[in-house]
Amino acid sequence: MIVAVAGGKGGVGKSTVALNLAACLDAVLVDTDLTMADLPTTHGPDLHDVLAGRVGPVEAVRDGDVLDILPCGRTLQGAKNTDPTVLPEAVRAIAGAYGDVVLDTPSGMEADAGLPLLVAEASVLVTTSDRPAIVDTVRTRELARELDADLAQIVLNQAGSNPPTKRVRRTFGAPVTSIDRSSRLATAQAEGLPVACVAPNAPVTDQFEHLATVVQSIKS
Amino acid sequence: MDVEYETDERSGITLVEAVIGNPNASEQTVRVTATGSGVVLPPRVEGYPAPGWDETGYEAEIGGREQLPVGFAVEGTVSDPPVTVEVIDDSTTTEEGRSATSVLQRLGDPRPAESARRPAGRCRPDPSSRGTDACGSVPPVIAAWFDRVATQLDAGDAAAAARVAAVAERAAALRDRTER
DSSP states (O other), X not given: OEEEEEOSSTTSOHHHHHHHHHHHHTXXXXXXXXXXXXXXXXXXXXXXHHHTTSSOHHHHOBOOSSOEEXXXXXXXXXXXXOOGGGHHHHHHHHHHHHSOEEEEOOSSSSHHHHHHHHHOSEEEEEEOSSHHHHHHHHHHHHHHHHTTOEEEEEEEEEEOSSOOHXXXXXXXXXXXXXXXOOHHHHHHHHTTOOHHHHOTTSHHHHHHHHHHHHHHHTTO | OEEEEEEEEETTEEEEEEEEEOOSSSOEEXXXXXXXXXXXXXXXXXXXXOTTBOSSEEEEEEOTTOEEEEEEEEESOOOSSSEEEEEEOOOOOOTGGGXXXXXXXXXXXXXXXXXXXXXXXXXXXXXXXXXXXXXXXXXXXXXXXXXXXXXHHHTTOHHHHHHHHHHXXXXXXXXXXHHO
């Protein structure tokens, strides 16, 4: 299964959700943001190299103790030298070798998110409760629908004590998973780790497990 | 199509909320039309009618077994039900239409624009410059400071060596951020 974690607005926590969802699903996490890599990385082949034909997609995946990742490159030159049309084929190759893939999709509603949503079989859209984020995510939902990335779940991220889950569910006509605002989640993300490694008993860890269960259920 | 709706009339304006459910496994394109004779006031984004809306209604796709929420206002009253839903036969979307190339053609290129790249081979440090040039080289006063530290290094100053290493690490980090 190839799942795109997307959202129209930057800063809503897409990369955090993508990393933790990939960890829960035991999926390969691919950072598809060509111009602003979101995931921590060290030296080695990356998505820029794959899309430029310098290395095969499966060979570029970094097998980690906790998470398998294909990070993106961090230079404008590298991004410019890629052939983005190769992305769907590369992602399918990774899915063929590893099984499930989670795509950390760039924020944006058109060019940036188009190809990851094209190759994805399902989408998880991340928003916060503020109106600008909701408006942008509605637009991303339209794009996901057009590109056949079936909406599996809306993630209401950085939720406070009384998240407007019902209102968000009615706005999108889709089920919603709330993810609490959590300092332990932020700490884990800064280290490039899923929160389950830092705080295995925290409520936010259970929330990501629930999200993974829901996403997994659409496979069948 | 299954339709659930609520209306709320206030001060001559009727607010309509509807949820259209697709009972079929396949995606459908529908047109949702407001009933009654009042002027339709669609939702707006930055002052413009939201995508899919026109003077009389809304057109959108509903995924298989999915729901489509629709909200709008009408001047005056509406009939019961406040909307009619018509399934539109949309045969214009094909597999070819969804290819990677066609997606790029329609949505644009996600790669950075040519102007976003620093031109290779055209950066030359300008000693008269009072700031950094396009390559990010340091101003002359800082370069002079580096020269003094280099002199100390040549003389075997261990403390200066440590400072230079720390500054070099910081410069590399800044350059990395600049290139992003």
